[in-house]
Amino acid sequence: MHPLVLERPRDLSAALSFGAQAGRNDAPVEYIAGGTDMVQLLQEYVRRPDRLVSLAGILDDGIEIGPQGLRLGAAATMAEVAAHQAVVEQFPLISQALLNSASPQVRNQATMGGNLLQRTRCPYFRDIGYEACNKRAPGSGCAALDGENRWHAVLGTSDDCIAVHPSDLAVALVALDASVELRGTGGDRSVPLSDLHRLPRDTPHLEAVLEPGEVITAITVPATTAGLRSHYLKVRDRASFEFAVVSAAVAIETDGARIRQARVALGGVGTKPWRLPNVETALAGADFEPAVLRQAAALAAEGTRGRGHNDFKIELMQRAIVRAVEIAGARR
């Protein structure tokens, strides 16, 4: 681990004053909360901040449900949210995505805010033995483009980065129109989760839209998405404790035997959590005939670009959507 100064501020306003920069990989001052991803990256010299500002004990960890919907304090752990009765009953997609993530120990440590800002599992990013990684060392190139890219993205990629955003939670939340509340020294603001992460373009080291000092204080999910029939389907190389090769988050409203409205987002295939409005439009009014579902899911392939080893994801993600819609539709 690179030498660092560890700040343990007494309250949030003191923490903000350090100007820590979340969501970019070249920052000299960073936050640490649950630490499950940060400590790994520090241990591997992938991140080398001079100063770490702890958010332990000073961020909201409450879980509230009311007429406006669901509010998850940024410091609530994955385990707490996954097991919360109101989440399980009204937003089962979130609970399901969380229980399919990480291990029980990590879920007891990792927080909501940190989960959204966790870094990619791209092996070239996480191993400083590889020189080329634009996300870790801007301008150094991308070893994945012509390397082992079976795990990499097919949506939202650029010629500088094809790393996948690894969060399952974020995929479920994007499907449910969630927002994040941010606090900085200049005040509070709310950002749709779909706008929190940046596309890599030619600056893949800039991962989120947070300003210096800003922290995520809460996640909000609108009440309009409560109680939908939903399913989080995760396809992975091991049965448990593994990141997604492809995942599909689906939530639907039905009208008799037809889909009135569908929400569809994918994980494991995008450089950020990936919502699919074109698939959703095609599913609106559809019945559950397999051919109809397949035709709608095929629209997910628009704009994809495989790089060789990951070409199979383009077909697999369509099948994952169909399966997830079928399972969601069969739920009571």
Place this chain on the structure above:
Amino acid sequence: MPGAISPALAQVAGAATPPLDVSLRINGTEHRLSLDPRTTLLDALREHLHLTGSKKGCGLGQCGACTVFMDGMRVKACLSLAALAQGRDIKTIEGLAQGDELHPLQTAFIERDAFQCGYCTSGQIMAGVACISEGHAGSPQEIREWMSGNLCRCGAYDHIVAAIQDAAAVSGSTQGG
């Protein structure tokens, strides 16, 4: 070479950082330490307090050999900075038995021969105690899912699952968290 740390970087890594005063409550006893801020909870336990029951396997949160309880919840000590564990109630494998009386899951591990080399065992037992007290030991399949954060390279999984089932059957006395 992938994974290699350059000598220059290793030298930087050895540079001094101002130590922090850290107070840790381990198995009911308060310990005052002066630690490099980079010290993980696992290294504080092993290197500074000589509580070597918690093991370092991967150091990256993958193997679970370092599993301890923090405020009653199982966590990976290698992913926690020691200075940020101040004020938390930490329990290690050394604090599990009541004097000479082993925890029922410790006994079950012996009876079921649930280990070979033993390196993962303390982490398996801590995670297993949590698995039972959380109510996730209802079936072999459920135990496997909720023990997925603990690897055993000897492959003693079948016996580990059996030991957890045995200890869960005597529940009431297994609320070890």
